[in-house]
Amino acid sequence: GAGVSQSPSNKVTEKGKDVELRCDPISGHTALYWYRQSLGQGLEFLIYFQGNSAPDKSGLPSDRFSAERTGGSVSTLTIQRTQQEDSAVYLCASSPGTSGNNEQFFGPGTRLTVL
Amino acid sequence: SQQGEEDPQALSIQEGENATMNCSYKTSINNLQWYRQNSGRGLVHLILIRSNEREKHSGRLRVTLDTSKKSSSLLITASRAADTASYFCATDTGGGNKLTFGTGTQLKVEL
Numbered sequence: 325g326a327g328v329s330q331s332p333s334n335k336v337t338e339k340g341k342d343v344e345l346r347c348d349p350i351s352g353h354t355a356l357y358w359y360r361q362s363l364g365q366g367l368e369f370l371i372y373f374q375g376n377s378a379p380d381k382s383g384l385p386s387d388r389f390s391a392e393r394t395g396g397s398v399s400t401l402t403i404q405r406t407q408q409e410d411s412a413v414y415l416c417a418s419s420p421g422t423s424g425n426n427e428q429f430f431g432p433g434t435r436l437t438v439l
Numbered sequence: 440s441q442q443g444e445e446d447p448q449a450l451s452i453q454e455g456e457n458a459t460m461n462c463s464y465k466t467s468i469n470n471l472q473w474y475r476q477n478s479g480r481g482l483v484h485l486i487l488i489r490s491n492e493r494e495k496h497s498g499r500l501r502v503t504l505d506t507s508k509k510s511s512s513l514l515i516t517a518s519r520a521a522d523t524a525s526y527f528c529a530t531d532t533g534g535g536n537k538l539t540f541g542t543g544t545q546l547k548v549e550l
Contacts, residue, residue, distance in 0.1 A: 328481070355536050366527065367482075367540040374536060415481060419536055426536035427472065428529075430481035 326350070328431035330416050336437045337406055345401045345434045349418030356399050357428060358391055359415045367415065373399065374421055406438045443528045443541030451547045458515040460544040462528030463508075469531040471504060472538065473513050476525045485513075485526075518548045 329348045337343050349356050358370040369383035373393045384390070388406075393399040403410055413435050417428040443464045452458055462471070470489045474482040488495045488504045488511065495502045501514040515522055525545050529538040 357537070359540075366542040369537065369539065372537050380537065413480070417482075421536055426470075426531055426538065427484045427487060428474075428482075428538060429484070430474075432481045 328416060328418055328429050330414075330431035330434050332434060333432065334435045334437075336439065338439050339408060340405055342402065342404045343406055343436065345403075345414050345416075345436070347399045347401070347416030347418075347431060349397065349399070349416070350429055351397075352420070353418035353429070354396065354421030355419040355426070356393055357417045357419075358399070358401050359417070360385075360412045361415060361433075362412045370401070370414075403436075406436075408438050411436055411438045443530050443539060445526070445528055445541045445544040447544060448542070449545045449547070451549065452518060454518060454520055454548055454550050456518055456548075458518050458522070458546055458548070460513045460526050460546070462511045462513070462541055464511075464528075464530050464541075465509065466530075466532050468506070469533050471502075471511050471531070472529045473500075473502060473511075474527045474529060474540075476527065476543070482527065515546075518546075520548050520550055522546060523548045 331346045354375045356373040359367040371391045372380040388404045391401045413433045415433045417430045419426050419428045445462050472487045473485045476482045486497045488502050499516045504511045525543045527543045528541045
């Protein structure tokens with residue numbers, strides 16, 4: 325079956341512009357995660373959705389970052405008034421969401437470059 | 440500091456040799472997972488070891504877990520050039536299904 329997909333694969337934008345990144349999780353997966361990875365670094369947790377529960381937004385670095393998940397499926401990460409330090413690869417992952425089964429399936433990522 | 444930290448940060452070996460990577464963490468866990476990442480894109484799940492397990496095997500992979508030392512190791516036997524990648528450990532500390540990823544080990548396997 326289809327894996328996690330993300331779009332666009334690459335995004336170049338100018339400082340101050342808003343960007344939207346999209347994630348399509350694996351069908352039936354109730355948990356969805358967003359991470360950020362700067363060049364040569366580890367994964368920085370941003371936000372986590374689990375079913376209909378309130379999302380865990382504890383990793384969002386500033387109020388310029390927001391995310392939503394419509395209908396328990398597709399998710400959009402929005403970065404407003406982008407800054408150069410927002411340049412990174414943004415990774416989305418999904419998992420079945422059942423207790424004890426939290427292996428995460430990753431999308432290919434969106435490489436964001438803010439000029 | 441990070442929940443999971445791998446060492447070494449970088450490892451270069453010859454094809455056919457074994458590669459060992461270590462992960463240390465700070466708080467108690469439900470499980471620990473290892474992932475592989477090629478070319479800075481999506482990660483691929485390799486293996487999961489639960490807190491009540493001490494060792495697990497999958498093909499050429501062997502993972503150990505020592506909860507008393509809060510550490511895990513990933514051994515890749517008979518390495519191949521295709522094993523060249525970054526390897527990350529991730530810990531489930533019980534905060535829902537959220538994982539905390541370590542800083543990664545960059546493995547290079549040379550012909």
